[in-house]
């Protein structure tokens with residue numbers, strides 16, 4: 168009787184225990200009254216493929232088209248009516264400002280549609296947090312926007328992409344996710360775009376926020392514990408519909424014996440702002456201070472951030488920011504400070520106003 172039971176269980180997974188009156192999604196593409204979610208695919212490991220199931224780290228990213236990703240996950244039909252669009256098929260370390268603009272404009276157009284309740288963006292994990300933050304700063308909507316990736320390709324043992332994607336669609340389809348801004352669903356956690364970063368490579372707990380996740384998503388339900396307080400989406404003063412290019416903002420990294428070469432080079436190529444990824448509290452080497460002062464005297468904004476992952480940079484601690492007319496990046500990582508500085512520069516060239524923006528977003 169053992170094999171028979173196994174067969175019966177396989178034919179009707181989980182459904183057998185449900186009340187007979189409730190028709191399950193397995194027999195139909197999606198249930199009536201389900202919320203509509205659009206999945207915008209951009210590439211990354213979540214669309215990756217390896218030579219064998221052993222390949223968890225050696226594989227090609229950005230291979231599997233979105234329709235195949237969705238077709239491979241029939242459970243999606245239990246949480247939403249889902250359709251996919253292939254926006255790009257790239258590894259996220261190769262994302263450009265143009266990619267960001269194209270993607271954000273597409274998200275903005277979709278959330279204006281009455282037949283779209285939420286949007287999911289699949290993305291390589293390397294710059295996923297940057298894109299998520301950019302969307303949270305520029306797309307005006309209350310509808311959920313969820314950015315998701317995976318650490319292992321779908322071909323690998325213990326691949327994490329399928330559950331991450333199911334969780335992303337669950338959040339994007341949920342009324343309780345409205346107004347919470349752009350979020351990232353990795354490793355069952357719901358993280359706010361502003362605070363989350365890829366802090367770990369190789370491992371599936373890659374995405375962390377020093378201020379903690381907003382909640383968790385488990386078996387298609389969201390469990391919220393906090394909400395973001397910084398300005399985002401509907402409360403943002405930036406709107407992707409009015410932005411057609413981003414000013415050049417570059418990052419220079421600090422370390423012992425660092426020369427001023429990179430700063431001078433970026434000023435030479437016309438950078439409008441330089442984000443200094445400083446040591447410790449955002450400290451600046453004595454031979455670098457004059458280089459940044461010269462940059463500032465030429466009209467280039469100086470944003471003082473830290474290469475340290477946690478904590479934050481205080482104004483006028485380590486360096487006299489008021490005297491030098493510099494801006495501090497608060498707790499934003501240098502790469503996220505780059506995006507906020509670029510958006511700020513579309514509105515103002517006043518460092519006091521840019522600093523106000525850095526406190527508020």
Ligand SMILES: NC(=O)CC[C@H](N)C(=O)O
Pocket residue numbers: 210211212213228257258259260290291292293294316317318319
């Ligand atoms: N886990 C990943 O998605 C990394 C793959 C690739 N480097 C990317 O960011 O697209």
